[in-house]
Amino acid sequence: xxxxxxxxxxxxxxxxxxxxxxxxxxxxxxxxxxxxxxxxxxxxxxxxxxxxxxxxxxxxxxxxxxxxxxxxxxxxxxxxxxxxxxxxxxxxxxxxxxxxxxxxxxxxxxxxxxxxxxxxxxxxxxxxxxxxxxxxxxxxxxxxxxxxxxxxxxxxxxxxxxxxxxxxxxxxxxxxxxxxxxxxxxxxxxxxxxxxxxxxxxxxxxxxxxxxxxxxxxxxxxxxxxxxxxxxxxxxxxxxxxxxxxxxxxxxxxxxxxxxx
Numbered sequence: 001x002x003x004x005x006x007x008x009x010x011x012x013x014x015x016x017x018x019x020x021x022x023x024x025x026x027x028x029x030x031x032x033x034x035x036x037x038x039x040x041x042x043x044x045x046x047x048x049x050x051x052x053x054x055x056x057x058x059x060x061x062x063x064x065x066x067x068x069x070x071x072x073x074x075x076x077x078x079x080x081x082x083x084x085x086x087x088x089x090x091x092x093x094x095x096x097x098x099x100x101x102x103x104x105x106x107x108x109x110x111x112x113x114x115x116x117x118x119x120x121x122x123x124x125x126x127x128x129x130x131x132x133x134x135x136x137x138x139x140x141x142x143x144x145x146x147x148x149x150x151x152x153x154x155x156x157x158x159x160x161x162x163x164x165x166x167x168x169x170x171x172x173x174x175x176x177x178x179x180x181x182x183x184x185x186x187x188x189x190x191x192x193x194x195x196x197x198x199x200x201x202x203x204x205x206x207x208x209x210x211x212x213x214x215x216x217x218x219x220x221x222x223x224x225x226x227x228x229x230x231x232x233x234x235x236x237x238x239x240x241x242x243x244x245x246x247x248x249x250x251x252x253x254x255x256x257x258x259x260x261x
Contacts, residue, residue, distance in 0.1 A: 029172075031193075032108065032250065033077045058082030058148065059094060066100040070257035077107065079149070080249045086147040102258040108250040110191040112153055114207040115199070119183035125207050128187070132163040139186040140166040142176035149248055150176075153189045180204055191248050 030052055037048040053061035062082040068074035083101075087093040095101075114125070122128040132139055143151035146169050158165055168185060170176050173194045179185045180195075181203055188195075198204040 029077060029079075029250075030174075036077065036107070036252070058145065059086045059090070062086075062097075062101075063094045065253070065255055066095040068255045070102070070255040070259075072254050072258050074254060075104070076101070076253050078251055078253060081144070081148040083251075083253075085149055085152055089147045089152075100256050101253040102256050104252045104254060106249065106251050110193050110248040110250065112150065112189045112248065113192045113195060114157075114187065114189050115180065115195050116187045116205040116207060117180050117183050117185060118203055118205060120186050123205070128207060129161055129163060132161075132165060136164045137166065140168050141187045141189070142168050142170050142179060142185045143188070144173045144176065144190075145169050145171065150189055150191075154187075157189070177204075 030050065033050045037050050040048045051061075051064075053064055058079060058081045062076055062078060065074055065076040083097045087095070087097050116122065116128060120128075120131065122131050141154045143154060145151065150173065151167065151169065154165065154167070157163070165187065168179075170179075173188075173190045176185065176188050176190060177194055177198065180188055181198060195204055195206070199206045
């Protein structure tokens with residue numbers, strides 16, 4: 001799928017969009033991009049550079065790739081955020097996802113999970129919803145940016161459960177996790193890859209995980225099932241009010257007009 005990269009080129013850029021998984025340095029998008037870059041470097045024997053473009057739910061990184069030459073040397077590690085959500089909710093989206101990109105391949109699917117700061121005393125989804133109603137308008141949640149899936153998922157939870165949580169947008173999920181750890185945020189719904197290390201350490205509470213996208217016999221699934229056991233009664237409730245399955249879709253694409261063959 002990367003045959004075009006075998007042409008003579010001293011340097012290939014893998015331009016990573018900053019999407020609902022964060023995209024900030026050390027975020028899940030950044031780590032995923034570096035794994036891909038390393039594989040491409042090994043395969044083609046040339047440097048592949050990861051550039052983090054944070055902000056606007058991933059649209060800044062996507063715009064950079066849309067404006068790049070259609071030679072296949074600037075790639076976008078994108079998500080459903082900048083390809084679907086942002087163009088759908090933005091009044092003047094800076095690009096057309098159908099006309100400005102050439103899709104290359106799907107990379108991964110990452111489930112979203114409802115998490116909370118250890119500084120709040122709730123231990124289940126039911127307790128959290130009751131607490132949010134008691135503290136209406138006083139609790140805040142973070143997202144990877146306006147229009148990102150982490151924003152829309154929490155907005156949907158707000159709407160369907162009739163609670164009022166204050167939205168605080170960030171430039172990626174990594175700073176969301178930082179403020180969740182510090183207690184500056186009460187809840188968030190990040191991709192599992194961004195938060196799992198802190199859940200296993202006991203520094204962030206995990207309320208819910210829909211296991212689509214996680215291999216049932218994987219280490220991640222085993223860990224999540226173990227740490228989420230006390231909250232298992234809340235899983236059905238949350239899935240019914242938000243969605244049966246919330247997955248971040250990760251893909252690689254490039255500017256429109258990439259020659260075939």
